[in-house]
């Protein structure tokens with residue numbers, strides 16, 4: 746398989762290491778400023794020898810990147826987060842150009858296991874109103890978006906299953922949270938690749954579920970696996986579609 750890396754920052758470099766280890770050909774590295782990049786932008790030339798392009802860039806540039814890659818009929822893995830408001834536009838581009846695209850807020854298998862555990866735990870805690878529920882996430886000080894996509898997905902799982910929680914509140918509150926608000930906060934600092942914790946807290950005790958990424962390797966490996974999976978497919982998929990296949 747031949748891949749192109751769009752974005753050669755922290756994630757792009759991690760994927761490159763795994764591709765080298767797995768003998769996957771990296772046919773181009775597309776990044777506007779990195780000295781190891783083979784091209785500074787997405788063009789016919791930069792994507793001409795590739796099966797799948799893997800994008801870990803920035804939410805501001807994602808629509809343009811998808812449009813350009815779709816024009817070249819190249820399938821895509823989108824790891825970049827913080828762009829889901831434009832999902833309907835992306836869906837149209839994918840359909841119109843008959844390409845395959847898989848996206849996900851978190852490519853780590855461990856996080857998907859965390860979400861499955863959270864789903865089951867939330868169903869159980871729904872039955873016990875003495876427990877309040879809240880969450881917190883930590884990421885490194887270069888992360889552009891906040892709250893993380895993983896935090897948002899975790900919050901959706903809680904809101905779906907805990908009937909007494911109705912709305913997500915991610916801001917600093919200068920007041921006590923309302924009982925029907927799910928307070929899920931973020932901290933940015935240092936080099937943390939990503940830590941997400943959910944707390945089920947009563948007067949008597951606390952249960953905490955935490956996923957702590959030790960490095961970016963889990964995300965990178967997942968992105969490579971998704972690239973193998975999306976090769977030759979058409980249509981819009983989420984990482985959950987891939988995971989469902991894995992778990993069945």
Ligand SMILES: NC(=O)c1ccc[n+]([C@@H]2O[C@H](COP(=O)([O-])OP(=O)(O)OC[C@H]3O[C@@H](n4cnc5c(N)ncnc54)[C@H](OP(=O)(O)O)[C@@H]3O)[C@@H](O)[C@H]2O)c1
Pocket residue numbers: 751752753754755756757775776777778779785786787801802803804806810823824825826827849850851852853887888889890964
């Ligand atoms: N889904 C997941 O599992 C997962 C895991 C980790 C991270 N992420 C997400 O992935 C994204 C990237 O994370 P990162 O930590 O690798 O960020 P990063 O270190 O800032 O790397 C992004 C790189 O993309 C480059 N870039 C910007 N616009 C570009 C364009 N149009 N074409 C090509 N390259 C471009 C940037 O160049 P400049 O610096 O010169 O602008 C930078 O080198 C973020 O949205 C992050 O939240 C997702």
